[in-house]
Amino acid sequence: MENKYFTLNNGVKMPCCGLGVFQNKDPKLCEKSVICAIENGYRMIDTAAVYGNEAAVGRAIKNCGVPREELFITTKLWFADCGYKKAKKALERSLKKLRLDYVDLYLIHEPYGWVKNAWRAMQECVREGKIRAIGVSNFGIKELENLIKGAEIVPAVNQIELHPFYARKELIKYLESRGILPEAWAPFAEGKLDIFRNPVICGIAEKHGCTAAQVILAWLHAQGVAVIPKSSKPERIRENGEFFKVNLSDEDIVAIDSLDRGESLFPWDKGYKVPLRKTLGFFHLGV
Numbered sequence: 001m002e003n004k005y006f007t008l009n010n011g012v013k014m015p016c017c018g019l020g021v022f023q024n025k026d027p028k029l030c031e032k033s034v035i036c037a038i039e040n041g042y043r044m045i046d047t048a049a050v051y052g053n054e055a056a057v058g059r060a061i062k063n064c065g066v067p068r069e070e071l072f073i074t075t076k077l078w079f080a081d082c083g084y085k086k087a088k089k090a091l092e093r094s095l096k097k098l099r100l101d102y103v104d105l106y107l108i109h110e111p112y113g114w115v116k117n118a119w120r121a122m123q124e125c126v127r128e129g130k131i132r133a134i135g136v137s138n139f140g141i142k143e144l145e146n147l148i149k150g151a152e153i154v155p156a157v158n159q160i161e162l163h164p165f166y167a168r169k170e171l172i173k174y175l176e177s178r179g180i181l182p183e184a185w186a187p188f189a190e191g192k193l194d195i196f197r198n199p200v201i202c203g204i205a206e207k208h209g210c211t212a213a214q215v216i217l218a219w220l221h222a223q224g225v226a227v228i229p230k231s232s233k234p235e236r237i238r239e240n241g242e243f244f245k246v247n248l249s250d251e252d253i254v255a256i257d258s259l260d261r262g263e264s265l266f267p268w269d270k271g272y273k274v275p276l277r278k279t280l281g282f283f284h285l286g287v
């Protein structure tokens, strides 16, 4: 894979494409997938405390043979640890599991709990050299505006659900205006709605002599969005990493834009779990 980079709002360079490891729970398979990705040129890995695979990612980083400073490692703070002291402890736990002295990007996983206190802790960890860039995930415009008010550091990244069925143009525009990089989770909608056999996407793939997965990633990249496709299969990891060769026309982009349904495909984004998470957030004050 050819590596391309975005420059974050603090000057740190972040690869445009990385490997996601959500639901890659088997430690051996997860370690193998990360090593396979790195061997195929990936330099960014996206994990989270709540995925339960930071230790496997850590082993892969140690055994991959690529110097640490060439890699870009993202992990995330779970909402139950969203407080000042809890965030600091959670970062230490993640660093230990990952066998690292610092992470490249640390994200607040969801906008629940004592977000502002966690952010204060994360800002301090940046100054202490334990994190190179901080950001958020699953934040809407209101939540971002609230966080930015009074913050010393503006989030570098907002990692959000983003795929052809949920294109979120307004949020992307807002993020651009604030200098926050959008990063797509579930770029393939986790395979929902038969995305890999969608006639519009497959028609464009046929025209360009590439795969549906590559068309989707190229469409996101064309909008200035970072991508972290997940696969545990070597041939798919390779395939996904090769999307930079696909040059979509304006017409292709408009055709894919037309697939937007304007709503999340995942229940937690529709609010089913929000009251529960808000309540739990209170029980884990940790301020």
Ligand SMILES: NC(=O)c1ccc[n+]([C@@H]2O[C@H](COP(=O)([O-])OP(=O)(O)OC[C@H]3O[C@@H](n4cnc5c(N)ncnc54)[C@H](OP(=O)(O)O)[C@@H]3O)[C@@H](O)[C@H]2O)c1
Binding pocket: 019, 020, 021, 022, 023, 046, 047, 109, 137, 138, 159, 160, 184, 185, 186, 187, 188, 189, 190, 191, 196, 213, 228, 229, 230, 231, 232, 233, 236, 237, 239, 240
């Ligand atoms: N911040 C958040 O709240 C949040 C939430 C969800 C995910 N994420 C991050 O975003 C990453 C990506 O999202 P995701 O894992 O949910 O879903 P995804 O990347 O949209 O889809 C992954 C699914 O697509 C399959 N797949 C991958 N490449 C393929 C290809 N070329 N052809 C056909 N099928 C293919 C994978 O199967 P195989 O593995 O069998 O290949 C897997 O079932 C995650 O791994 C995680 O790091 C973040």
